[in-house]
Structure formats: C-alpha cells, structure tokens
Amino acid sequence: MAADLAKRFRVPGYVASLVPYPPGKPIEEVEREYGVSGSIKLASNENPFGPPPLAVEELAAALSGLHRYPDGGCHYLGRELAAHLGAAPEQLVFGNGSNEVIEFLVKALVEPGDEVISSRPSFLMYSKLVQIRGGVNVVVELKRTGGMDQEPGAAFPLAHDLDAIRARVTDRTRLIFIDNPNNPAGTLVAAGELAGFIASLPEHVVVALDEAYIDFVEPEERPDLSLCRRDPRVVFLRTFSKAYGLAGLRIGFGVMHPELAGVLHRVRQPFNVNSLAQVAARAAIRDLEHHRMTVSETRKGMAWLRGELVRLGCLPYGSHTNFFMVDVRADAARLHELLLRRGVIVRPMAAYGFPDLVRITVGTADENRRLIEVMEECLGEIRGF
Ligand SMILES: Cc1ncc(COP(=O)(O)O)c(C=O)c1O
CATH class of the missing domain: 3.40.640.10 (Type I PLP-dependent aspartate aminotransferase-like (Major domain))
Structure with missing residues (x-):
C-alpha cells in the first residue's frame, strides 16, 4: 500500500506490511501466454477426478x-x-x-x-x-x-x-x-x-x-x-x-x-x-464410491509416479497426502518454467529454500502419464541430453 495513503487512513502497521496473497493466473491466461491448450494443474493438491x-x-x-x-x-x-x-x-x-x-x-x-x-x-x-x-x-x-x-x-x-x-x-x-x-x-x-x-x-x-x-x-x-x-x-x-x-x-x-x-x-x-x-x-x-475411488487412485498414482520419477533420475519422497516432494536433481525453477510452456503446472519449492525440489499433486492416470512424458523431455533439455 502507498505509504502516504496508509498514513492518511491510519492503517495499522501490521496491515500495511502484509503482502497480498499472490493471485494465481487463471489457467486460460497461462495457456494464452504460452500458446498451449489442455493444460494439467498438479500444483494445488485438488482432487483431479472431479466433484462427486x-x-x-x-x-x-x-x-x-x-x-x-x-x-x-x-x-x-x-x-x-x-x-x-x-x-x-x-x-x-x-x-x-x-x-x-x-x-x-x-x-x-x-x-x-x-x-x-x-x-x-x-x-x-x-x-x-x-x-x-x-x-x-x-x-x-x-x-x-x-x-x-x-x-x-x-x-x-x-x-x-x-x-x-x-x-x-x-x-x-x-x-x-x-x-x-x-x-x-x-x-x-x-x-x-x-x-x-x-x-x-x-x-x-x-x-x-x-x-x-x-x-x-x-x-x-x-x-x-x-x-x-x-x-x-x-x-x-x-x-x-x-x-x-x-x-x-x-x-x-x-x-x-x-x-x-x-x-x-x-x-x-x-x-x-x-x-x-x-x-x-x-x-x-x-457419495462413498467417489471418495473411495479418489483415495485408492491417488495411492496407485503416487506409486506409479514414484517408479517413473526414479527412472528419470529424480528422488521422489513419500507422503501421507495427495502430493509429494521430488528432488529433480536439477534447477527446479527452470524445470517449472519448461513444464509450464508445455502445459504442465507443478509447484517449485525454491521459496521454501529447496531450489532442486518441486511439489507435485497426484493427477489422474492420463495426467500422470503426460507429466512423466513432458518431464522426460524437459529434464533432457536441462541436463543436456
Ligand atoms: C494444510 C492445509 N490446510 C488448509 C487448506 C485450505 O483448505 P480450504 O480449501 O478448506 O480452505 C489447505 C489448502 O491447500 C492446506 O494445504
């Protein structure tokens, strides 16, 4: 907030110093910017299987x-x-x-x-x-x-x-x-x-x-x-x-x-x-069936992704959730950007002090496959082979 206006309205210091929550760009905007379509969002720990x-x-x-x-x-x-x-x-x-x-x-x-x-x-x-x-x-x-x-x-x-x-x-x-x-x-x-x-x-x-x-x-x-x-x-x-x-x-x-x-x-x-x-x-x-399917498909997806990420030379960690941390053994910010250009959104962890890590939310089987395909390409580009 502009300091003079904060002063004029006597905005408390603890409010004026707040950093507004960074609004994520709508997926359509990201697609327009990068000229891609059909993006997959694996960054916000949502349920990829849809509402019940x-x-x-x-x-x-x-x-x-x-x-x-x-x-x-x-x-x-x-x-x-x-x-x-x-x-x-x-x-x-x-x-x-x-x-x-x-x-x-x-x-x-x-x-x-x-x-x-x-x-x-x-x-x-x-x-x-x-x-x-x-x-x-x-x-x-x-x-x-x-x-x-x-x-x-x-x-x-x-x-x-x-x-x-x-x-x-x-x-x-x-x-x-x-x-x-x-x-x-x-x-x-x-x-x-x-x-x-x-x-x-x-x-x-x-x-x-x-x-x-x-x-x-x-x-x-x-x-x-x-x-x-x-x-x-x-x-x-x-x-x-x-x-x-x-x-x-x-x-x-x-x-x-x-x-x-x-x-x-x-x-x-x-x-x-x-x-x-x-x-x-x-x-x-x-809707017990949707809930049961979500949990079991998430577990299956996480196990499959883990195997594939190891094949790509990454280190996936375990997790009690529907997301997990992955050491991509490369510059994760660069990987994030390359993935974004190909319509795959994950969460880079540099802001948390982990420049080689991304956080990935488990997607549907198709989304997981696409993530791995695209990651293979991008890691190849970063690692130079
Ligand atoms: C640990 C934790 N608590 C709470 C929330 C927010 O959940 P809600 O959508 O119910 O506000 C999140 C969402 O990412 C979360 O990760």
Missing part, C-alpha cells in the same frame, strides 16, 4: 432455490456430518473453506500482542491471519529427521518439532497450528506423540490440528477425533476441498468442544456457507 457425481446431480436441483438465503446454521449438513464422524452436531463449525475456520479461531482467541505458534514451512494462511489480527507469529522450524539423500519413497526429512513448539509456549500463547500431515512436507506426527504433546500444554492454549489431507492417511494412523470432545484445547480442522473434490465451492469445518464451538459462532457471519456448498457437501458425504 452425486453432488453434481443434487446441485442442479438446488439451483432453483438460489433466491433464498442459505441455512445459516448448516442444520442438515451438521447432523449428517456429525453422524458420519461419530461426533455431535454442536461440535461442528462450518466455514467458507477451512481457511475461514482458521480465521474464526484467530478472531475469537487472539488479541493484538498475543502469540500464535506455527511451523515453517507449513500452510501459509496461519501466519497471515494472525498478522491481520495484530497477533505475534512465533515460528518454529520443522525439524530435520534425516539427510536429503533418502531412499525413494522414504518420508521427506522434515517434520513438526513438537518439543521446540512446547518450549516456545508462554503466558501469551493463545493458539498453536499444526498441519497434520504437513503441507508441503507430507509428513505426519504419530498419534501417540501428539497426545503426549497436548497433555503437556497449559490450560489456556488451543491446538488446531489441521487435517486437510487426513483422508489420505491410513485410518489406523489418524489421531482420535474424539479427543476434542474430552479436551476443549483440541480443535480438528477438515475440508471438503481435497479428497471430497469441492474446492471451488469453498466449504470446510472444525470439530471441537461444544463450548468452544459456541465461542467461534459469535465471530461468524450469519450466512457464511452458501447454499450450494451445503447441498454439495451433504451429497459428498453420501
């Missing part, structure tokens, strides 16, 4: 009701989702994406000067929303769990450092964000370790466990969702944007102690979740 067919069907019928405000309490969705999760409807708070639930937590719990702990790297919205509120971001680096020269398929050697996080807790700490699995590392904190960590925290600290990718984690490795019913310090964040295939409709939710949910409802706008999102989410819960 049942949701598409039910959305068509819901369109005729668009002149009405949505159900502000998400009544039916709340009951159906609670039954699906084995939770109570009073434990749920819905948002315009789980992003909005993150925002509710910060709005409800953080006053200017209060501290919020998050890891680096992790999902970027935590620190941004804290800054908007005038809170103090306490950033803890992920810990190294090994060298970068792992066997293909081994976990990426960075994970949440719960001991270091615990050591940074003070009287002013209000919230801790832990994306589990972590984005971008794809690593998971063991449920037992997490339970011990939570038990060690003081009474005044809330831990938000962001489980955006939990559907891709083996059920026996997931933390126990009922934890938050017994312990008001624990909040689980979930989303319909990933395995459920509804990123474009923006709907996510938090599961927490009913009393804490009551606090979050106070800072929520009355109609924050639109009616189509509610209809689609209800259908998505019932």
Whole structure:
C-alpha cells in the first residue's frame, strides 16, 4: 500500500506490511501466454477426478432455490456430518473453506500482542491471519529427521518439532497450528506423540490440528477425533476441498468442544456457507464410491509416479497426502518454467529454500502419464541430453 495513503487512513502497521496473497493466473491466461491448450494443474493438491457425481446431480436441483438465503446454521449438513464422524452436531463449525475456520479461531482467541505458534514451512494462511489480527507469529522450524539423500519413497526429512513448539509456549500463547500431515512436507506426527504433546500444554492454549489431507492417511494412523470432545484445547480442522473434490465451492469445518464451538459462532457471519456448498457437501458425504475411488487412485498414482520419477533420475519422497516432494536433481525453477510452456503446472519449492525440489499433486492416470512424458523431455533439455 502507498505509504502516504496508509498514513492518511491510519492503517495499522501490521496491515500495511502484509503482502497480498499472490493471485494465481487463471489457467486460460497461462495457456494464452504460452500458446498451449489442455493444460494439467498438479500444483494445488485438488482432487483431479472431479466433484462427486452425486453432488453434481443434487446441485442442479438446488439451483432453483438460489433466491433464498442459505441455512445459516448448516442444520442438515451438521447432523449428517456429525453422524458420519461419530461426533455431535454442536461440535461442528462450518466455514467458507477451512481457511475461514482458521480465521474464526484467530478472531475469537487472539488479541493484538498475543502469540500464535506455527511451523515453517507449513500452510501459509496461519501466519497471515494472525498478522491481520495484530497477533505475534512465533515460528518454529520443522525439524530435520534425516539427510536429503533418502531412499525413494522414504518420508521427506522434515517434520513438526513438537518439543521446540512446547518450549516456545508462554503466558501469551493463545493458539498453536499444526498441519497434520504437513503441507508441503507430507509428513505426519504419530498419534501417540501428539497426545503426549497436548497433555503437556497449559490450560489456556488451543491446538488446531489441521487435517486437510487426513483422508489420505491410513485410518489406523489418524489421531482420535474424539479427543476434542474430552479436551476443549483440541480443535480438528477438515475440508471438503481435497479428497471430497469441492474446492471451488469453498466449504470446510472444525470439530471441537461444544463450548468452544459456541465461542467461534459469535465471530461468524450469519450466512457464511452458501447454499450450494451445503447441498454439495451433504451429497459428498453420501457419495462413498467417489471418495473411495479418489483415495485408492491417488495411492496407485503416487506409486506409479514414484517408479517413473526414479527412472528419470529424480528422488521422489513419500507422503501421507495427495502430493509429494521430488528432488529433480536439477534447477527446479527452470524445470517449472519448461513444464509450464508445455502445459504442465507443478509447484517449485525454491521459496521454501529447496531450489532442486518441486511439489507435485497426484493427477489422474492420463495426467500422470503426460507429466512423466513432458518431464522426460524437459529434464533432457536441462541436463543436456
Ligand atoms: C494444510 C492445509 N490446510 C488448509 C487448506 C485450505 O483448505 P480450504 O480449501 O478448506 O480452505 C489447505 C489448502 O491447500 C492446506 O494445504
């Protein structure tokens, strides 16, 4: 923001210094720029198999009701989702994406000067929303769990450092964000370790466990969702944007102690979740086949890609999500650019301090094949053969 205008309007320093979220170019713009068509986007960890067919069907019928405000309490969705999760409807708070639930937590719990702990790297919205509120971001680096020269398929050697996080807790700490699995590392904190960590925290600290990718984690490795019913310090964040295939409709939710949910409802706008999102989410819960297919095809796709990437001389790491880190053994920014020119979009990791790495979201079988074909060409060009 221009400094004189910020001064004139007395914009708080913590707002003026925010960097706006870089808007990704629409795929059509990228295609026009590079003269390509039929691009594939493997950069945002979306569901490549499309929205649940049942949701598409039910959305068509819901369109005729668009002149009405949505159900502000998400009544039916709340009951159906609670039954699906084995939770109570009073434990749920819905948002315009789980992003909005993150925002509710910060709005409800953080006053200017209060501290919020998050890891680096992790999902970027935590620190941004804290800054908007005038809170103090306490950033803890992920810990190294090994060298970068792992066997293909081994976990990426960075994970949440719960001991270091615990050591940074003070009287002013209000919230801790832990994306589990972590984005971008794809690593998971063991449920037992997490339970011990939570038990060690003081009474005044809330831990938000962001489980955006939990559907891709083996059920026996997931933390126990009922934890938050017994312990008001624990909040689980979930989303319909990933395995459920509804990123474009923006709907996510938090599961927490009913009393804490009551606090979050106070800072929520009355109609924050639109009616189509509610209809689609209800259908998505019932479309078990789409969800099952998404998870199993993602696992298959990841295994296939891993083998092919090794053949291309890359080092793919393992992951508990639908994306994974790949050491391309070359300048990843250059590779990203060459791939883009051929209509394949992946996420370069230089901004996270890894100039040889890209993060790739698993696509459909056709998309995965195309990625490998194009990567083979591009790596050949970079490596000079
Ligand atoms: C760890 C994590 N949390 C939350 C989100 C945001 O999800 P939503 O679309 O529900 O706002 C993402 C999206 O990329 C994510 O990676």
